[in-house]
Amino acid sequence: xxPIQNFYPDDLAWCYGCGRKNEHGHHFQTVWEGDxxxxxxxxxxxxxxxxxxxxxxxLASLVDCHSTGSAALAAYRAAGRDPxxxxxxxxxxxxxxxxxxxxxxxxxxxxxxxxxxxxxxGRKVVVETTVSVNGEVCVRGEVVAVQMxxxxxxxx
Amino acid sequence: xxPIQNFYPDDLAWCYGCGRKNEHGHHFQTVWEGDxxxxxxxxxxxxxxxxxxxxxxxLASLVDCHSTGSAALAAYRAAGRDPxxxxxxxxxxxxxxxxxxxxxxxxxxxxxxxxxxxxxxGRKVVVETTVSVNGEVCVRGEVVAVQMxxxxxxxx
Numbered sequence: 008x009x010p011i012q013n014f015y016p017d018d019l020a021w022c023y024g025c026g027r028k029n030e031h032g033h034h035f036q037t038v039w040e041g042d043x044x045x046x047x048x049x050x051x052x053x054x055x056x057x058x059x060x061x062x063x064x065x066l067a068s069l070v071d072c073h074s075t076g077s078a079a080l081a082a083y084r085a086a087g088r089d090p091x092x093x094x095x096x097x098x099x100x101x102x103x104x105x106x107x108x109x110x111x112x113x114x115x116x117x118x119x120x121x122x123x124x125x126x127x128x129g130r131k132v133v134v135e136t137t138v139s140v141n142g143e144v145c146v147r148g149e150v151v152a153v154q155m156x157x158x159x160x161x162x163x
Numbered sequence: 164x165x166p167i168q169n170f171y172p173d174d175l176a177w178c179y180g181c182g183r184k185n186e187h188g189h190h191f192q193t194v195w196e197g198d199x200x201x202x203x204x205x206x207x208x209x210x211x212x213x214x215x216x217x218x219x220x221x222l223a224s225l226v227d228c229h230s231t232g233s234a235a236l237a238a239y240r241a242a243g244r245d246p247x248x249x250x251x252x253x254x255x256x257x258x259x260x261x262x263x264x265x266x267x268x269x270x271x272x273x274x275x276x277x278x279x280x281x282x283x284x285g286r287k288v289v290v291e292t293t294v295s296v297n298g299e300v301c302v303r304g305e306v307v308a309v310q311m312x313x314x315x316x317x318x319x
Contacts, residue, residue, distance in 0.1 A: 022211065053186075054179050065220075072220065
């Protein structure tokens with residue numbers, strides 16, 4: 008399955024977290040798995056808070072981009088559209104981000120962010136996300152994502 | 164004034180956001196200015212969400228480390244101690260992080276994170292933080308920081 012970030016218009020694909028065109032960034036990639044959205048990412052050895060544990064700012068970044076990507080996926084699905092249909096693209100930005108650090112997140116294994124669409128209404132999508140390592144939930148987040156204004160989104 | 168992060172014990176100074184020993188990190192540095200805490204940081208050109216605007220994950224990282232640093236500053240002040248006194252160090256971690264993105268944050272000028280200690284009780288400190296560019300508040304955040312367990316904090 009092609010990640011939603013691959014369908015972001017070139018001008019909106021520079022995000023440090025998830026833009027395919029940002030050579031310095033994390034390149035988070037988000038797909039559907041059934042009714043959940045999933046982003047997998049293996050942190051770099053230097054993405055630490057204290058030795059052995061993942062930096063909270065990276066986890067917040069993962070929750071953030073995973074959620075805006077999930078919001079775009081949800082908007083296409085709600086509209087009965089396919090991201091590849093050539094129509095006007097959905098692209099969301101973050102209005103608010105909340106992250107609860109439930110336990111220290113061990114560094115090394117892949118992080119799995121898993122999202123659930125909690126609400127979709129007008130231009131707003133609320134996404135609940137967990138981040139797990141080896142199946143154990145370490146982080147719980149919620150993002151309110153809003154659709155970018157049309158004048159900022161280039162036509163396809 | 165010496166930033167609080169300079170007093171973190173070596174073993175706890177590896178944070179990607181604010182650890183002086185992490186060569187890949189942001190090296191955020193937090194000081195008192197009167198009753199407020201301040202962290203100043205100029206983003207790199209690639210720290211973008213969309214071209215011209217700062218990446219939300221970087222802003223969340225700034226709020227996060229600024230707040231744990233502020234919590235440590237507040238703990239010393241509340242205890243009537245100086246971080247340079249050679250006693251057991253205060254070092255906080257983040258229990259929860261909330262960030263409201265009030266408006267897009269322009270990339271280029273210095274970001275100024277400014278914190279207010281909202282609550283300090285036992286091992287918990289709540290910090291309210293704004294991030295401004297050219298005097299305009301773009302981001303508002305709140306962090307619940309908790310003191311690291313003693314067994315994780317090396318003696319001085």
